[in-house]
Amino acid sequence: MSNKLSTQPYKGTRDFYPEEQRLREWLFAQLRRSVSQYGYEPYDGPMLEPFELYAAKTGEEIVNEQLYSFSDRGDRKVAMRPEMTPTLARMVAARANQLAKPIRWFSIPNLWRYERPQRGRLREHWQLNVDLLGVEGVEAEAEVVQVAIDLLRNLGAGPTDFEVQINHRQLMNDLFDKVLKLSPDQTQNVAKAIDKRAKIPVESFHELLTAAGCSQAQIDTLEKFLASPLLEIPAICGESEGFKALCRFFDIVNALGLGPVCRFNSSIMRGFDYYTGIVFEIYDQHPDNRRALFGGGRYDNLVGMFGGAQIPGVGFGMGDVTLRDFLDVHGLLPELAADTEVLVGLFSPEMLVPSQQMARHLRAAGLKVEAVLQPQKLAKQFQYADKKGIPLVVMVGPDEAAAGLASIKDLRSGQQVSISQSELLARLQVMLG
Template structure:
């Protein structure tokens, strides 16, 4: 065996062997189907942006700690995009007067964050982003949630396996007002809420008191977070749930006052989808409503609603639930074998004819022992192998072997394309 030392890949990057590529494409296809079924247009932005673009927008941590930044050969600070929203804001701003509203855009592409890699989190990942820009209405928010649900349905995640949890930041702010929690403490309280599910109740309570809450405020906060009926007191959420009901997705969606979301720019509805079956409750996707999207990139005020889904967690969830389609190694179901060197041209000619008639065909590239060629076709999961040996060539025939049933018949050379098509059609 080779003793070569293989140059390692960059830490946290992903290598997509055909099987992993099939998984990524599966997620992409389902995201596209969900997006397009609601009329969204596909778009994309640069993978490299200036550091400046992110400095004003995204959460502090995201830029300072997690951005993949470097200096280019010209001395400019550039960043591998850690998220899409700032690029979206700029691109919208540049054509703000020309676009047709509501803008409905979706995208699927690579992102980079300089984090410590572990399961479900790498430094390089693919993300589905989808946004509606323009209208401010609970019904628009509901549409995005319905798209998330559509994706879940398309991949086979039913309400027993995964669910979308919804909250509203304005509602929470008004509740925090009632508890006399000052504005400057809101971020702290948000983090506190995010952390609650990960800590034991008494440890969390202690932590909250140390963070500056009074016992009264803590009691109020707990009561608030336990109140699953709170949405009924907030008009936007009442309308949101009515819309979700009309869209037929309400069994997938629940109100949950514990959903806060770290990103600063969310201003209204926020939501996250979780896998209910896994040991770790990790968010599959998350999003919400944001206002003043364009404020920092020089556009006029415009609000929107959207969400993002990473391929890493989504892939794990699908795998753990047995929802990934079986990997089919060969895109071509037919193999043309090469019986001997002297029949190579015959075999190539046959494979070319079959492709001409629209059939996906692989040619075996050399005259290996026929058994080896069959073994190859078997490992590649192919359906049909064709053999052109001395007997067949002499009689203008081709031996056609059904690799699934094991049956083999000889067919007149001229009838081969039709015969293969019928076999592949299941006849």
């Protein structure tokens, strides 16, 4: 039996070597820039939360099957966060009377779920969370959906690359209660079946409905509802506040010119138990990646479960794994070179201090500079710089040092020049653009 430790990361997680880390930092910077344009401020919370925080409102599947939970040394049951919204609600509730409203916050937390790793799903991921709290009307949903659309557009997505599909939980509750007249247990099972509908054959969908106790007449009514455009819904459901809210929402997004990427879809349910109003999911339209990228919705009762006043909220969570897949299939991933701009080479051991002094001088002027620490053949130093994507190499030998000169080699063009050390900084700045 071998005692060697595995070099592989824990299943469902990733190592981020410098090239992957560069891409992640670039992506997070783009996301922060986009949400900041709308006035959203960053926040964060702890990785561990009390288990009951998630047991109270997070979806049953996550709590029972996907939550990383354990008892700490004080015998307190805790969990690694699988989502950020419960932490957000707890933090807002703690300072509800002090916070200026509406509250516009965002975060990019590290999240954990014990899932079966597959395309678009890992056990550990980062997720952009964007939340707007303190606004009761659909104006809040309209802004949050705008943010989601602009995030993708700012990353280079075109008008036909994605679609926002929208529904309303109250509309579905009216269907379940007033039209289908389902029991609470039936409602939960039928909602789960609708959530799976797009991923399974029609026969399997009907089997789930039959198993939930639905009659053939109820199944026919449900199928008619799910196939109906928004303006035909009242003929099935009658008066519904959910329908009115959806009409108001679409009036706003159409007036803003966002109607072409927004569509009513009564199959959108969202799995979390805390959603109370409009829910939405953003779908990739690329044939190689037709799937939900991310989603969100309204949660008006989550903050109030901590004992204070209810504060309505709307938000979404965008995972980095599905977002990266989206950028990849649409050819939107950039090629990012290392940030280092200059390598100060080392001609000989005697030149260590002068080369270090030169590197310090260039760094003090704002350049990103790496310095060779041990002497080696000049060809190897150039090869090293080329492999790391460092465009310029500065060398100073004893004779050049005595004459106050330095040589610059541009690895992009292959050209090499000798220049006065007093002019070195200015020349490097010009060459770097």
